[in-house]
Amino acid sequence: MVMRSWLNTSTDNRAFSSTSKQRLTVAHILHTLNTGGTETQLVRQLQYIDRENFNHIVCAARGGPLEAPLQDMNLSPIIFAPSRRGLLSYMVRLWRLMKLLRCYQVDIVHGRVGSGRFLSIVAAALLRIPVRIITEGSTQRVTSIPPFAAWGLSILEKFFERHFVTQVIAVSEAAKQAYQNRMKHRCPGIVVLHNGIALDDLKLPKDLEVATKRQELGIPAAAFVLINVGRLIPAKAQADLLSAFQIVLRSYPYAHLMIVGQGELRETLQAQAQRLGLQYKVTFTGLRDDVPELLATSDLFVLSSTREGLPNSLLEAMAMSRPAVCTDAGGTKEALVDGETGILVPPRQPERLAIAICELIDDPLRRKQYGQAARKRIETEFDIQVMADKLGATYRHLYNRSTAKTDKRVQGSPVDLQE
Secondary structure: OOOEEHHHHHHHHHHHOOOOOOOEEEEEEEOOOOOOHHHHHHHHHHHHOOOOOEEEEEEEOOOOOOHHHHHHOOOOOEEOOOOOOOHHHHHHHHHHHHHHHHHOOOOEEEEOOOHHHHHHHHHHHHHOOOEEEEEEOOOOOOOOOOHHHHHHHHHHHHHHHHHHOOEEEEOOHHHHHHHHHHHOOOOOOEEEOOOOEOHHHHOOOOOOOHHHHHHHHOOOOOOEEEEEEOOOOHHHOHHHHHHHHHHHHHHOOOEEEEEEEOOOOHHHHHHHHHHOOOOOOEEEEEOOOOHHHHHHOOOEEEEOOOOOOOOHHHHHHHHOOOOEEEEOOHHHHHOOOEOOOEEEEOOOOHHHHHHHHHHHHOOHHHHHHHHHHHHHHHHHHOEHHHHHHHHHHHHHHHHHHHHHHHHHHHOOOOOHHHO
16 A cells, blocks of 8 residues: 655645645644544545645554545545654654645644644644644543653643644534543633534445345344444443343343444453353454445444544444434534434443333334434534535634734734734
8 A cells, every 4th residue: 555655745745835825735633544533534524625725634653544545535644653662753753744744834734633633733833833723532531651651741732732722623512621621721712513424425335135234244134233333442331332232132132233343352342242142142343344334234323432522433323314322421412312313321331221222122113213313413413514614614714813913913013912
């Protein structure tokens, strides 16, 4: 797979030079190009965002499966991180990122997730790039570095975000509130821009046969299929889902659970399913590129998370007219309306999750009503084109505002000099 190296930018930047600032260059900075929620949402936004008035470049510390769809859009990502880890590696990443941003004459830096977000703020501040944006995509920041290092990094992040971030874009009201609580005081400006769904991308093959698809997956044609889509990590709490499913099977032995995704807990979850005697009732599919088809073969979407920004998998299920039972975590309730498009239950309570699932297994009419209402809600509230247009308008507004302030300062306005 071919990608642009950080070393190949000296000849590429001419394609991004513009004769006027009618066309702005936006750099999107990530840690990896794995199939996380924020990363996937970036790919969707870039498919629909204005490409006539904006040039877009994608820079990531590490590659991943999302390189392919970006290349399909002629947006080959630039991988800029060294293979080593540690403080020296971090400084090398910063230097390489600064070189990239300077080379492409970037006007707007948008730090999306992980270490890429922090690096984007520091690099943009040092280069005096006028617009510096970060996305807040979760209600809790999690890191794998040692506690003392995490504490020090948190202090640095707060300092740079308070003093050098132009705008924070939260994916939900819950993520916005969590960010404000974390910052406590001197919080930068923050707006909410929900994740969006491209309904055209969820069209199914005309010859899709549910029974055939289930047979491919080893699922009985007559089974009542629950589906969970997400990374297999602690925050998604699939262990609680397995416990709930064991309870469901006592009353509905024909039920089947499909868990779609990959992650660090896969072996642990498979061992749990074996221990609970569910090995023939649970299918772990791993990563799939046919999630819409899998949703179409299911009867009920289930989410067991303890932490969410705004789950893309739930939006996809709603777009496919699937009723849902979800835990009330983060921004989930901003998509799922309890008693209208599905059922919300408290996190970490497998018994409550099982009861809600059983309620909907028992009530096919209610499932149909919830599914129809879910589809309509996506069409009216979460259309990706609307979200992409809002993001483009935000870029333009922030850039115009920053340059207007600069122009007034150059002219020596006494009022603005006191800002």
